[in-house]
Amino acid sequence: MGLMFKTLARQRLRYKGFMSVFLVLALIVSAASVLMTRLSGDLGQAAIDADMTALLQLFGIVTGIMVIRAVASAVSALILGRFAGRAGYRFRENFAKFFLHKPFATFDGASSGESLSVFSNDLPGAVELVSGGGIRMIADIITLLVSIAYLIYLNWWLTLIFIAAFPVLIIMQSIIAVPIQKKTEAQLGARADINSLATDCFQNMGVITAYSLEKVMTERYSSTFETWINALKSWARSFCSLILAGILASMAPLLIVTAVSAGQVISGNLSFAEWIAFIGLAGEAGGWLMMLSQRQNQVQSSAAGAKRLSEHMSDEMENITAGSKITVSGDIAVSAVGLTFSYGVVSGGGSGTADEGVDGVDSTGQASLSHTDDGSDSSG
Numbered sequence: 001m002g003l004m005f006k007t008l009a010r011q012r013l014r015y016k017g018f019m020s021v022f023l024v025l026a027l028i029v030s031a032a033s034v035l036m037t038r039l040s041g042d043l044g045q046a047a048i049d050a051d052m053t054a055l056l057q058l059f060g061i062v063t064g065i066m067v068i069r070a071v072a073s074a075v076s077a078l079i080l081g082r083f084a085g086r087a088g089y090r091f092r093e094n095f096a097k098f099f100l101h102k103p104f105a106t107f108d109g110a111s112s113g114e115s116l117s118v119f120s121n122d123l124p125g126a127v128e129l130v131s132g133g134g135i136r137m138i139a140d141i142i143t144l145l146v147s148i149a150y151l152i153y154l155n156w157w158l159t160l161i162f163i164a165a166f167p168v169l170i171i172m173q174s175i176i177a178v179p180i181q182k183k184t185e186a187q188l189g190a191r192a193d194i195n196s197l198a199t200d201c202f203q204n205m206g207v208i209t210a211y212s213l214e215k216v217m218t219e220r221y222s223s224t225f226e227t228w229i230n231a232l233k234s235w236a237r238s239f240c241s242l243i244l245a246g247i248l249a250s251m252a253p254l255l256i257v258t259a260v261s262a263g264q265v266i267s268g269n270l271s272f273a274e275w276i277a278f279i280g281l282a283g284e285a286g287g288w289l290m291m292l293s294q295r296q297n298q299v300q301s302s303a304a305g306a307k308r309l310s311e312h313m314s315d316e317m318e319n320i321t322a323g324s325k326i327t328v329s330g331d332i333a334v335s336a337v338g339l340t341f342s343y344g345v346v347s348g349g350g351s352g353t354a355d356e357g358v359d360g361v362d363s364t365g366q367a368s369l370s371h372t373d374d375g376s377d378s379s380g
Contacts (some may be wrong), residue, residue, distance in 0.1 A: 003307065011094055013087055026142050040277065087127050162256075190227050262275070
């Protein structure tokens with residue numbers, strides 16, 4: 001999260017107003033989701049009791065909550081999309097300014113495709129970090145906290161049993177995500193290298209052909225491509241095995257809480273409606289925990305792109321606006337009336353005189369400068 005706010009500050013993108021509105025809307029959506037889950041339990045209880053009056057009332061309340069949730073979700077998606085578009089434009093604008101103001105000496109010894117590789121691969125990752133992954137993770141945490149708060153209200157000791165395993169499982173998920181994140185960064189770096197090399201080679205085909213560098217180019221490209229393929233295979237193996245282990249481990253507390261809460265319903269200590277709501281909210285919280293390592297991986301992948309973009313744009317920049325410049329004083333108007341061009345006899349040629357003109361051609365080859373009545377200069 002620290003890198004996200006640093007990236008926003010470095011790119012001089014205003015975000016406080018957008019983030020405040022988005023988080024309030026995320027809180028509304030979370031509260032509406034919790035209420036709908038709670039009312040689903042009441043609907044089940046009313047159906048068992050065959051209470052049509054309660055069913056109709058609950059259907060009306062659920063419909064109203066669904067409308068509120070839909071409106072809040074639509075507005076949050078709209079402002080998030082607008083912020084993502086503004087962030088993408090600002091990041092590209094700042095990158096272009098940096099590239100144009102970069103001292104020419106810093107290009108010496110650097111690959112000609114490096115900047116293009118950063119622009120096409122790392123810049124979108126940085127935009128995703130500040131406008132997607134990072135902010136969505138904050139919204140997910142808000143949803144989790146709201147769900148846990150209502151779970152405590154329903155049955156505090158069952159909730160404590162459920163969340164007691166959270167710290168251990170979060171640490172385990174983080175440990176699982178670390179090797180995946182490192183291998184993700186490695187394969188993204190290898191892909192950036194191959195894009196940089198490809199751009200460098202393919203935009204200088206004339207030089208490669210002229211100096212017979214085809215073999216060197218093929219060897220460099222093949223070596224870089226093989227490095228990327230190996231990094232991609234290593235990432236895929238770690239992703240499949242570690243994610244599966246994390247999901248299986250994260251399901252354990254949910255299964256325990258389901259079994260214990262079902263026993264409470266049988267013994268009469270927990271109503272059927274409360275049990276449905278409790279299991280539904282516990283399932284959402286457990287689902288967030290099961291997907292935590294994948295979401296961390298996505299955020300870290302975007303963060304890797306943002307980090308490389310920040311490092312690339314950390315070089316010095318020339319101030320091309322420094323110094324003096326000519327400023328125009330007064331009203332100046334220049335007009336050309338009857339301007340003609342004439343060409344004389346070509347030396348050593350046998351074609352004689354060729355005269356061509358615009359708005360009339362003369363053969364004298366003379367040009368005059370006159371002053372018009374409106375004060376402007378005219379040449380003809």
